[in-house]
Amino acid sequence: MRPDLLRVLLCPACREPFRLAVEERDGGEAARGRLGCGRCETAYPGNGSGPRVLPPVLVEEQERTARSLRWQWTRFSPLHDPALYTT
Numbered sequence: 442m443r444p445d446l447l448r449v450l451l452c453p454a455c456r457e458p459f460r461l462a463v464e465e466r467d468g469g470e471a472a473r474g475r476l477g478c479g480r481c482e483t484a485y486p487g488n489g490s491g492p493r494v495l496p497p498v499l500v501e502e503q504e505r506t507a508r509s510l511r512w513q514w515t516r517f518s519p520l521h522d523p524a525l526y527t528t
């Protein structure tokens with residue numbers, strides 16, 4: 442995560458600028474860290490590809506969707522066998 446992103450990112454909950462807590466460094470960038478809001482104290486994870494700034498309610502929704510899709514994939518994947526649809 443590039444440190445200069447801090448100039449353009451704001452907390453989606455309260456519009457406060459973030460502070461970056463670097464957990465692992467890769468050159469001048471944070472390979473892993475947390476963006477923290479000093480006002481509402483919400484924290485967002487970040488890695489080398491960038492921060493993941495979703496409001497907590499959307500993170501919960503995303504995890505619920507991933508669990509549902511994982512269940513569907515393991516339950517119904519035998520139905521996607523191409524041999525079933527070829528003659």
Ligand SMILES: [Zn+2]
Pocket residue numbers: 452453454455456457478479480481482483
């Ligand atoms: Zn905030």
